[in-house]
Amino acid sequence: MSANAGAADSMSIEETNKLRISLGLKPLDVSDTSEQSEPNQKVQSTSSLDQEAIALQNWKEQEEKKRIEREQNEITSKIQTIRQKNDQRRRVKGRSLADILAAEEEETSSEDTRSWVLKMRKKALEKNTSESAAPKQIQKSINRKPAREFPKESAVSLEGIRIAHDFQKLNSENELTLTLRDSDVLEDNNGDLLESNEIAQQEALHKKLEEQKASSGYKPYEDEGEIYNDFKPKKDSTEAVTVIGENNALVQGKDTTDEEKSTAKQGIRVSLSDTTPSTPEVSDYRDIKIKKSKKKRSREDRRKRKIDDVEDNEFQSNATTGDTPEAQNSTFTAQEKQDNIRRKIQGLNSQSIVEDDDLQEVLALQRRAAQKKARTLRPEQIAEHVQTQKNTEEEINEDESNSKGMIINDTRSFVDSLQQVENEEPFISPDEKQGEEAHENKYTITVPTNIELSNNVPEEEAAVVEDNGSQPPQKTADVLEDEPLVSGGVGTVLSILKNKGVVKVSAEAQEKMRREEEYNKWFTKKQNARRELEEQRRHQKEQDRSSGKLNHMTQKEREQYAKRENEKWDRLIAKVEMEQFQDYKPEVNIRYVDEFGVELGPKEAYKYLLSHQFHGKGSGKAKTEKRLRKIEDMKKQERKPIFE
Amino acid sequence: MIEVLCNDRLGKKVRVKCMPDDTIGDFKKLVAAQTGTDPRRIVLRKWHSTYKDNITLADYEIHDGMSLELYYS
Numbered sequence: 160m161s162a163n164a165g166a167a168d169s170m171s172i173e174e175t176n177k178l179r180i181s182l183g184l185k186p187l188d189v190s191d192t193s194e195q196s197e198p199n200q201k202v203q204s205t206s207s208l209d210q211e212a213i214a215l216q217n218w219k220e221q222e223e224k225k226r227i228e229r230e231q232n233e234i235t236s237k238i239q240t241i242r243q244k245n246d247q248r249r250r251v252k253g254r255s256l257a258d259i260l261a262a263e264e265e266e267t268s269s270e271d272t273r274s275w276v277l278k279m280r281k282k283a284l285e286k287n288t289s290e291s292a293a294p295k296q297i298q299k300s301i302n303r304k305p306a307r308e309f310p311k312e313s314a315v316s317l318e319g320i321r322i323a324h325d326f327q328k329l330n331s332e333n334e335l336t337l338t339l340r341d342s343d344v345l346e347d348n349n350g351d352l353l354e355s356n357e358i359a360q361q362e363a364l365h366k367k368l369e370e371q372k373a374s375s376g377y378k379p380y381e382d383e384g385e386i387y388n389d390f391k392p393k394k395d396s397t398e399a400v401t402v403i404g405e406n407n408a409l410v411q412g413k414d415t416t417d418e419e420k421s422t423a424k425q426g427i428r429v430s431l432s433d434t435t436p437s438t439p440e441v442s443d444y445r446d447i448k449i450k451k452s453k454k455k456r457s458r459e460d461r462r463k464r465k466i467d468d469v470e471d472n473e474f475q476s477n478a479t480t481g482d483t484p485e486a487q488n489s490t491f492t493a494q495e496k497q498d499n500i501r502r503k504i505q506g507l508n509s510q511s512i513v514e515d516d517d518l519q520e521v522l523a524l525q526r527r528a529a530q531k532k533a534r535t536l537r538p539e540q541i542a543e544h545v546q547t548q549k550n551t552e553e554e555i556n557e558d559e560s561n562s563k564g565m566i567i568n569d570t571r572s573f574v575d576s577l578q579q580v581e582n583e584e585p586f587i588s589p590d591e592k593q594g595e596e597a598h599e600n601k602y603t604i605t606v607p608t609n610i611e612l613s614n615n616v617p618e619e620e621a622a623v624v625e626d627n628g629s630q631p632p633q634k635t636a637d638v639l640e641d642e643p644l645v646s647g648g649v650g651t652v653l654s655i656l657k658n659k660g661v662v663k664v665s666a667e668a669q670e671k672m673r674r675e676e677e678y679n680k681w682f683t684k685k686q687n688a689r690r691e692l693e694e695q696r697r698h699q700k701e702q703d704r705s706s707g708k709l710n711h712m713t714q715k716e717r718e719q720y721a722k723r724e725n726e727k728w729d730r731l732i733a734k735v736e737m738e739q740f741q742d743y744k745p746e747v748n749i750r751y752v753d754e755f756g757v758e759l760g761p762k763e764a765y766k767y768l769l770s771h772q773f774h775g776k777g778s779g780k781a782k783t784e785k786r787l788r789k790i791e792d793m794k795k796q797e798r799k800p801i802f803e
Numbered sequence: 804m805i806e807v808l809c810n811d812r813l814g815k816k817v818r819v820k821c822m823p824d825d826t827i828g829d830f831k832k833l834v835a836a837q838t839g840t841d842p843r844r845i846v847l848r849k850w851h852s853t854y855k856d857n858i859t860l861a862d863y864e865i866h867d868g869m870s871l872e873l874y875y876s
Contacts, residue, residue: 167810167816168817168818168838169818169820175819178836179833182832182836184825184829188804188822207861207862
C-alpha cells in the first residue's frame with residue numbers, strides 16, 4: 160500500500176490532518192490496515208451501494224405516502240359528492256329535466272324508425288290531452304322566461320298608414336313583415352311609408368328584366384339618328400300605394416306626391432332628334448410639299464467629272480504656255496500632257512451635251528478649275544511654270560537686250576552676284592578648276608528647281624565662254640569652279656546657297672551666332688585660366704618635393720603644410736574664377752514646355768505648370784478637350800507636307 | 804483513509820492521504836498543498852477522462868494505492 164514510497168512525497172498523517180482542518184475538511188479517519196480494509200469496504204458500500212438501498216427505501220416510502228394520500232382524497236371526494244346528492248334530492252322533488260331526458264333516451268334507445276315514429280305520435284297525443292298537469296310543474300322547475308307577448312289590441316290605430324305596394328301583392332303573401340322606408344329627415348312625404356323588403360326586391364328585379372328585354376341590341380348598319388328612336392323617356396313613376404283604412408281595411412290608393420317628384424326629376428329637356436354637325440373629316444395624311452427630285456448623275460459621269468477637276472489645272476496651265484520647245488525639260492513632258500487633255504476633251508465631247516444645263520455646268524467647271532489653278536501649287540507645276548516663264552522672259556530679254564534699256568530680274572541679279580563673288584575670290588588654283596569643271600554638269604539635285612535651272616543657264620554660258628577664251632572668263636570660271644560639290648553634304652549646299660545669296664541669315668540668327676561665339680570664347684578663356692593654375696600648382700608641388708624641404712618635417716608637419724598649401728591654391732583658383740565671371744554675359748532663355756511638347760507662353764506656362772499644379776485642379780472637360788484638339792491640329796499641321 | 808498517488812511524469816510524484824468520501828475538489832486542494840501549486844490549475848486525469856470536482860473519490864472508485872495523472876491547465 161504505502162510501502163513503495165519511491166520518489167513520491169508524502170505528508171504524515173498529522174500534517175495532513177492539520178491541512179484538512181485548515182481547508183475545512185474532516186480529519187482523516189485513521190485506523191489499522193487490517194481494519195482499514197473492512198471499513199474501507201464499508202465506507203465504500205455506504206458510499207455507493209448502501210446509498211442506493213437507502214434511496215430505494217426512501218422512494219418506496221414516498222410512494223406509500225402518496226398512495227395513501229390519494230386514497231384518502233378519493234374517499235373524501237366521494238363522501239362529498241354523496242352528501243351533495245342527498246342535499247339535492249331533498250331540495251328537488253319531482254322529475255328534473257335530466258330525468259325526463261334520460262327517460263326519453265331510454266325510450267328512444269331502441270333505434271328503430273317505426274317505433275320512434277309511433278312513440279312521437281303517442282307523445283303528441285298525450286301532450287294534447289293532458290296539457291295542464293305536468294307542463295306546469297315542468298315550467299316551474301325549469302324556470303323558463305315566458306315569451307314576450309305583444310298586445311293584441313294596440314292603443315294606436317293603424318288607420319292612415321300607407322304601404323308602398325300593390326293591394327294584390329300584399330294579399331298574396333301569407334306573412335309579411337313591413338318596415339318603414341328610409342327617407343330624409345326633412346323630407347315630408349305625407350307620413351310614413353311601410354314596405355316589404357321581399358316585395359320591393361321582386362319589383363326591382365322585375366323592372367330590371369323588363370328594361371333588359373326592352374333595350375334592343377346595337378344595329379351597326381343603321382344610321383346614327385335611328386339608334387335613339389328606341390329610347391323611351393322614363394315614365395313618371397307612380398307608386399302603387401295602399402292605405403290602411405278604417406278597421407284595418409286596405410285601400411288601394413295613389414301617391415299624390417309623385418307628380419311633384421316627376422317634375423323635379425326631369426330637368427333639362429333635350430330633343431335627341433337633332434343631329435349634331437359632323438366634324439370635319441381629318442385626313443390621315445400630313446401635308447407635304449413634294450420636292451422635285453434632282454436628276455442623279457451616273458457613276459461614270461461623276462468619275463469623269465472628278466478627273467476633269469483635277470486635270471483641268473494642267474489643261475489650263477498648258478493652255479497659257481502653248482507648245483514651246485523649252486517645255487521638254489519638265490518631268491512630265493508637255494506633249495504627253497496635252498495628249499491626255501485632248502483625250503479628255505474628246506471624252507467630254509463624246510458625252511451627249513443635250514441640254515444647255517450640262518453645257519453650262521461644263522463651262523462652270525472649267526471656270527472653277529481656272530480659279531483653282533491659281534491657288535494650288537505642286538512642285539512640278541511650279542517648276543514648269545517658272546521655267547516657261549523664265550524662258551519667255553529670257554526671250555524677251557534677248558529680244559530687248561538689243562534695244563536699249565536694262566531689265567532687272569532674277570537672272571540679272573544672279574549674274575550680278577556672280578560678279579560680286581568673282582571679285583571676292585580671285586585666287587583659286589587652276590588645277591581645281593579643271594577637276595571641278597568636269598563634275599559640274601552633273602547636277603542632279605531636286606531643290607527649288609529655279610536655282611538649278613538658273614545654274615544650268617549660266618553654266619552653259621560659262622562653258623561657252625570658256626571654250627572661246629581663257630583669261631577673262633577664267634575669273635568667273637574660277638569662281639564657279641571653286642564651288643564645292645553638293646555631294647559634300649548639307650553643309651556645303653547651305654554654303655553654296657549662302658554664297659549665292661539665296662539663303663539669307665536673319666538678323667536675330669546672326670545675333671544668336673555672335674552670342675554663341677562670344678560664349679565659347681569666354682568659356683575657353685576660363686578653362687585655360689583654370690588649367691594654367693592647376694599646372695602651376697602641380698609644378699609647385701614638384702618643386703617642394705624635389706627641394707627636400709619635406710624631408711625635414713615630421714608627418715604631422717607635412718600634413719599641416721600640405722593642408723595650408725591646398726588652401727592657398729584653392730583660394731587663388733577661386734579668385735581667378737571670380738574674375739572670369741566679371742565679363743560673363745549669358746543668354747538665358749527659359750523655355751516652358753508642357754507634356755504634349757507644346758511650347759507655352761508666359762500666361763499658359765503659369766496657368767498649366769504653376770497654378771493648376773499648385774491647386775491640384777485642372778481645367779474642366781470642355782476646356783481640356785478644346786486644348787487637346789488644338790494640339791492635335793497643330794501636330795497634324797506640322798506633319799503635313801508643305802505643298803499640300 | 805486511503806492514499807492516492809499523483810504523478811506528474813515530469814518529476815513530481817505525490818502521495819496524498821485522504822478519505823474516500825472526499826470530493827475531487829478537496830483532493831485537489833490537498834495535492835496543491837503538497838506540490839505547492841494553485842489548486843485551480845490542477846487537472847487530474849486517468850488516461851483521457853478528466854475527473855470532475857464535485858464527485859467523490861469513492862464514486863470514481865479511486866481506491867487505496869491508485870495513481871492518477873497530474874496535469875496543469
